[in-house]
Amino acid sequence: MGLAKEHELHNRRRGRNLGVGLALVGLVALFFGLTVVKVKVLDPQIAAREASQ
Amino acid sequence: MTDTSVLDQENEAGFGDYVALLKPRVMSLVVFTALVGLLVAPVDVHPVIGFAAILFIAIGAGASGALNMWYDADIDRVMNRTKGRPVPSGKVAAEEAFAIGIALSGMAVVMLALAANILAAGLLAFTIFFYAVVYTMWLKRWTPQNIVIGGAAGAFPPMIGWAAATGGVSVESALMFALIFMWTPPHFWALALFMKDDYSNAGVPMLTVTHGRRVTRNHILAYTILLAPVALGLGMTSIGGPVYLVAALVMNLWFLKGALEIQRRPEAQVEADGYRTEKAFFRFSLYYLFLHFGMLLVEATLRGFGIGGW
Numbered sequence: 001m002g003l004a005k006e007h008e009l010h011n012r013r014r015g016r017n018l019g020v021g022l023a024l025v026g027l028v029a030l031f032f033g034l035t036v037v038k039v040k041v042l043d044p045q046i047a048a049r050e051a052s053q
Numbered sequence: 054m055t056d057t058s059v060l061d062q063e064n065e066a067g068f069g070d071y072v073a074l075l076k077p078r079v080m081s082l083v084v085f086t087a088l089v090g091l092l093v094a095p096v097d098v099h100p101v102i103g104f105a106a107i108l109f110i111a112i113g114a115g116a117s118g119a120l121n122m123w124y125d126a127d128i129d130r131v132m133n134r135t136k137g138r139p140v141p142s143g144k145v146a147a148e149e150a151f152a153i154g155i156a157l158s159g160m161a162v163v164m165l166a167l168a169a170n171i172l173a174a175g176l177l178a179f180t181i182f183f184y185a186v187v188y189t190m191w192l193k194r195w196t197p198q199n200i201v202i203g204g205a206a207g208a209f210p211p212m213i214g215w216a217a218a219t220g221g222v223s224v225e226s227a228l229m230f231a232l233i234f235m236w237t238p239p240h241f242w243a244l245a246l247f248m249k250d251d252y253s254n255a256g257v258p259m260l261t262v263t264h265g266r267r268v269t270r271n272h273i274l275a276y277t278i279l280l281a282p283v284a285l286g287l288g289m290t291s292i293g294g295p296v297y298l299v300a301a302l303v304m305n306l307w308f309l310k311g312a313l314e315i316q317r318r319p320e321a322q323v324e325a326d327g328y329r330t331e332k333a334f335f336r337f338s339l340y341y342l343f344l345h346f347g348m349l350l351v352e353a354t355l356r357g358f359g360i361g362g363w
Contacts, residue, residue, distance in 0.1 A: 012066075015068050016066070019071075020068070033105075034101060034168055036101075042102075
């Protein structure tokens with residue numbers, strides 16, 4: 001059962017949770033992107049192998 | 054439930070209050086100058102690496118802002134300009150600001166080292182230390198030269214951006230540092246001239262309070278004169294060029310003219326026109342910095358097309 005009354009405080013808390021959540025998802029995406037770039041694009045061996053294929 | 058706890062809940066922080074803790078306006082200047090430092094460097098940076106580097110520099114700058122708000126809550130409470138900040142207004146606890154500052158500092162430095170290189174991360178760590186400890190804890194309440202030395206903290210970002218791209222330090226990055234470093238005193242002292250009561254109420258030894266307004270006006274002129282050769286010298290380096298140099302020449306002449314007017318003004322006239330010249334000089338100082346770095350970016354773009362530069 002949910003709260004009977006929505007308070008302005010609940011909105012504020014929801015905004016805070018959403019903000020932190022989105023920031024964390026953004027960081028996960030960035031770390032994944034960084035990993036891909038570091039491993040594939042910037043590794044000379046892998047880049048050379050892919051270029052020769 | 055007591056009345057106090059109800060009041061505490063009413064004052065609970067929203068997400069925006071935590072963003073405010075990171076001083077987003079200062080951060081925007083840091084992002085811009087660091088980005089220019091990274092983009093004008095003669096090395097191609099992968100866009101994802103570049104984005105990550107700028108983000109972590111910005112987070113590091115924000116973290117030092119949070120540490121500053123933790124330590125300075127007592128004086129922020131007294132000054133009109135700062136009493137609405139998250140800690141003095143009671144939205145965020147001082148200890149929480151400290152925890153956020155320390156955690157974000159650590160994350161930003163480690164991640165910048167992994168994304169870019171150790172030198173850039175070391176410079177970022179030093180910048181955070183310099184702003185949070187050297188400026189905030191040692192200089193700000195102790196000497197009227199606080200903003201001169203503290204200005205170094207704001208001057209590091211383009212150097213960090215350059216280091217993230219090249220892995221080194223050079224004449225170019227040192228001159229970008231010097232440009233912001235020499236620009237900071239006239240910029241802040243012009244502000245102090247028309248915000249005088251704020252700083253004296255808070256007991257911060259601003260030059261206007263300790264040595265008077267006449268001395269402050271002289272100092273503004275002196276630093277503006279010293280700033281000009283740095284700005285023009287940057288135009289002679291590999292990241293400068295004719296477009297930058299012409300723009301820098303015009304802006305420095307204009308800035309010098311403003312500083313001369315400020316130096317010559319008697320206080321009676323200042324009171325009468327409500328600090329018009331000082332406010333105009335302060336506003337122009339923002340454009341001054343923005344346009345100098347903007348012109349470096351223009352030169353870099355032109356070089357991409359085979360024109361521009363020397």
